[in-house]
Every structure is written in C-alpha cells, then in structure tokens.
Amino acid sequence: MRTSLISVLATALIANFGWAESKLETKQFPAPDGSQVLEIGQAIRVVNSRGSPSLTLASNLEGVQRVDAKWSPDSRRVVVVISYTRGSGVEAAYMDGSGWHKALQPDTDLPTDELSRQAAVSGRLVSQSCRLGDWLDSRRIRITGELIFSGQKKVHYGYTLVFTGQPGHLDRGGFEEGVIKGIDYHVR
Amino acid sequence: MRSVLSWSFVLLLIVSISGCDDSISSPSGGASGTPTQNDLTQGQQIGNAVSGDQSFYNASGGSGFGFPQDTSQFGGASFTSDSFARIDTDGDPSEQGYDTTWNAQTSGQIDGQPVNSADHAYVVMSQGQMAASGAQIGDWALVTNNETGQSMWARVEDVGPPGGTGEISEACATGVGIQFQRNSNTVGNPSVTVQVYSGTKSISGGSN
Secondary structure (H helix, E strand, O other): OHHHHHHHHHHHHHHOEEEEOOOOOOEEEEOOOOOEEEEEOOOEEEEEOOOOEEEEEEOOOOOOOEEEEEEOOOOOEEEEEEEOOOOEEEEEEEEEOOEEEEEEOOHHHOOHHHHHHHOOOOOOEEEEEEEEEEEEEOOEEEEEEEEEEOOOEEEEEEEEEEEOOOOOEEOOOOOEEOOEEEEEEEEO | OHHHHHHHHHHHHHHHHHOOOOOOOOOOOOOOOOOOOOOOHHHHHHHHHHOOOOOOOOOOOOOOOOEEOOHHHOOOOOEEEEEEOEEEOOOOHHHOOOOOOOOOOOOOEEOOEEOOOOOOOEEEEEHHHHHHHOOOOOOEEEEEEOOOOOEEEEEEEEEEOOOOOOEEEHHHHHHOOOOEOOOOOEOOOOEEEEEEEOOOOOOOEEOO
8 A cells, every 4th residue: 555655656756747936956857767857957958867968948947937847658758838927838858760859839839819719708818828737648748728818817728739740840949840739729 | 803803804805906916906097098198107207218318217227228239249130020019017016006917027037126117128028939039038139110110129028928929118118109008008009020139148238
C-alpha cells in the first residue's frame, strides 16, 4: 500500500511540472526515461543526462509568472506553457533523427472570434491564459484555457495540441511553426 | 463585538474589490461617446510633458525611455504590425477604477517597479509574437501614427494575449498625437504601425 502510494506520487510529480516566479532557483524536470532533463531557471533548456544543453527554448524569462511543462510518455517531446500576467504561449521541444528541435504554436492558431461567438460574448480580448492537461498519446496533449474580454466576460475553452509530423517553417526566433497545431477548439 | 467584526469584513471586502483587476467601476464621464474636457486631461498633461512644458506633469522626461542612441545596429524590424491603436494603462496607478482592463503590474519592470504607462512609452506584444520574432522585454520599437505620420521610440514592456496588436502605453499614444479617455478608449479610431527591433534592449536611450 505504502509503495503504491509512493509510486502514484512519484508519477504525478514526473508527469506535471509547474514553475512559479517566486521560485527563483533552477528546477530540473526529468523525462520519463531519464535521458533528458528540462531545466527551468533563468532560461528554459533541454539538457542531456551528462548536463550538456541540447536545446534552449527560452533564453529570458523576465516578466514570466509561471511555466508549466509536461513530457510525453515516450520522452521524445516536451510541451511548455509560458505565462505572463495577461497572456501565455505554448512552445515545444521534440526529438527526431537529426536531434532536438523547438516549435511554437503561433497566435493565429487561437480562434478567438469563433470561441467568443460560440460563447455569445463580445468585446476586446484583454487577457488569456492556458494550462496543460493530460497526454492522449505521445503526439497529442489536451490544453485548457480562459479568455477574458473587456467587461470581464470570461470564456473557458479547451483544445488538443497535436504534433503534426509535417515540416514547419523556421521563424526569426528559431522556432518551427506548423509542427504543433491546435485542433478541436471548443467552449467548455 | 459582532458588529465590529461585520464592519471589518465589509471594509475588507470594499478594499479587496477596489484593488482587484476585475473591477468594473466606471467613473462618470468615461463610459463612451464624446469625451469631456476632464476625460482628456491626462492625455493633455502627458502631451505637455513630451513637448517640454512640464508645468502639468513630472520632470522625468515624459516619454520615459527617450530614443535609442545608436540605431545603426538595428537592421530591419523583426516584428511589424499595422492596426487600430489601443491604450494599455497598466502600471499607471491613477487609472485604477477608470480603465476596467487595468492591471497594477506590467511584465517589464524598472528598478523592480511596474512600468508606468503614463510616464513611459511602451508597446505590448504577445508571448507568441516575441518568441517568433526573437524579441524580448526591453527591446526598442518604433511607433507611428498612420494618420499623422508622427512617430516615437518606445520599448516592449508588457505582454498581452495572443493576436493583440497596436497596444501602446498612454505616454506613447500622446507622443504620437493619439487622444484617449480615462477609460482607455481612444478618440476616434486611430491606427498605428509598430515596428519592433529584436536584440536591441541593451542599447541605451537618450533624452528627447
């Protein structure tokens, strides 16, 4: 019983990771197979088991309020939500035959107008936040979020973030766009 | 004793609500329609400060950051948007209770304090826009009023929701000739072009 409880707690710790601004020290979050570690401190980096950086996802976390991250069950992908006071963004690192790559979910993915129409609210979008849900498999993860429009009207939404397997185009920030994509957006 | 406790609770509730970002209080004269003279006061004060008349406002230089001393290192803009202007009053304590979208904090800070929208010309980007363009908080941006051609240097100092464009501080709006009401609504529908130059945060600003 005791062993089971410890196992459950350890699994929960490995599967979910959150970093808040008040925690200034660097946190390390290992992949399930232990081959890589997501390091969140002054920057967000994937480092290998020898401590050498494989990839830098974000080099500056000034103003960041919270970072959430989850490794995929097969340890080949990690999704990160970077949250500021009024907005958040989703980034990911993934490994293929040529090594580690970083991908970005572009702003244009979020169907703000469609969600506000579904929720029958109007006004100007003033803030947005999102959180990681569970992995459906090693290529799909659920995400939930909240939009706040002027007048404090709130819309709760959800979607599935998918690693498309399609080649993306490289943006100026060094992220591949088109590799991760949100589908099945809906009001919750 | 019970009465004292009740009043304490009510007082605490009032203080909490007035200090909350979700406040929907709307002082008279700031809701909509044609702005009154009082509504425009703040913008005019900043305008005076920017133009050098400091009789109404502080002596900190008005636009706050000034302009970049060496633009030869800038290269091309890494992010450009062209859209209606929207005013971000975050960081300006005097806007609490007037602007329903007001936040005490800004993502950027100066000496550990929020960047006051009334004092500093800044622009807002989303996390996705910053990541995609390589921009960081503190990078320089050139803001241009599309109707008048007036432009002003600002810095990226706040992060907003995905897809947001044209969001600028009070000081920046006034600096490019855009008037607004205390509830942060612009007068008319002015549009601005914002050009952000990534990797320029370390370039210091000179005075206007």
